[in-house]
Amino acid sequence: xxxxDEPGTAVPRxxxxxxxxxxxxxxFGIVLALLVTAYVAYxxxxxxxxxxxxxxxxxxxxxxxxxxxxxxxxxxRTGRVVLAVSAAVAAFALVALPATTADGVLDGVxxxxxxxxxxxILDRILRRTAVTAQxxxxxxxxYLIIGMFFASVFGLMDSLTPGPFFASGEAANARSFQYxxxxxxxxxxxxxxxxxxxxxxxxxxxxxxxxxxxxxxLVARLVAAFHGRGEAVLPGNHE
Numbered sequence: 001x002x003x004x005d006e007p008g009t010a011v012p013r014x015x016x017x018x019x020x021x022x023x024x025x026x027x028f029g030i031v032l033a034l035l036v037t038a039y040v041a042y043x044x045x046x047x048x049x050x051x052x053x054x055x056x057x058x059x060x061x062x063x064x065x066x067x068x069x070x071x072x073x074x075x076x077r078t079g080r081v082v083l084a085v086s087a088a089v090a091a092f093a094l095v096a097l098p099a100t101t102a103d104g105v106l107d108g109v110x111x112x113x114x115x116x117x118x119x120x121i122l123d124r125i126l127r128r129t130a131v132t133a134q135x136x137x138x139x140x141x142x143y144l145i146i147g148m149f150f151a152s153v154f155g156l157m158d159s160l161t162p163g164p165f166f167a168s169g170e171a172a173n174a175r176s177f178q179y180x181x182x183x184x185x186x187x188x189x190x191x192x193x194x195x196x197x198x199x200x201x202x203x204x205x206x207x208x209x210x211x212x213x214x215x216x217x218l219v220a221r222l223v224a225a226f227h228g229r230g231e232a233v234l235p236g237n238h239e
Contacts, residue, residue, distance in 0.1 A: 028138035046173040062117040069124035104159030110152040150207045151181035167196040185211040
C-alpha cells in the first residue's frame, strides 16, 4: 500500500512492527493475559523449562506494557535497555553459571523486569482521566505484577542467604514462592508457609503493607475518575 504525497508521486507507507499491528493505546488486556498465563504455568510446575517460558512471558509483558502505555521518551528508552540487558544477562547466566547461581541471577533479572513494567503501567493508569475496561485490566495487571515481583524477591533472598527459607522446611521453589507471595499480598496468611529468618519475614510484612496501600490508593483513584466522568455527562455540566 502506498500514499500519494503529490500527483504522480507514490510515498511508501512505513511498515509497522508485529506488536504495533496487534496492540493499541491502553491495550492492557493482552498484558493481563500474559501475566495470568505465567501465573498458571508456575502453579502447575517449577521445572527449569517452565521458568524459562515464564521469563520469556515477562519479557513480552514488559515490551507490551511499554508499547501500549505510550510512555515518555525517557521511559521508552529505559524499557528497551532493560529488555536488552535482561535478555543478555539471563542468557549468560543459563550458559556460563552453575545452576544454583543461575537461579539467583534469573530471580534478580525478573525483579528488574517486573518492577519496570509495574512503573510503566501505574504511570499510565494514574494519568488516565476515565475508567475503562482497559484501565481495569491495567490495574489487575499491576496487582498481579506486585505478587510476582515479591515472589522473585523471595527467590533471590533464598539464593543469597544460608539455611532454609521456610520455617516448616517446605521446598523453596518458584511454585512455593508464588503461593507464599500471593497469600501474603492478599493478607490471607494461611500459616502453612512462613519465612524462617527475619529478612524474609520483614519483606513479607512489607509486601502485605504494599498490597493494602495499593488497593486503597488505586481503588480511590479509579472511583474518583469514574465519579468525575459521571459528573461531566450530567445535564447542566456542559458549557
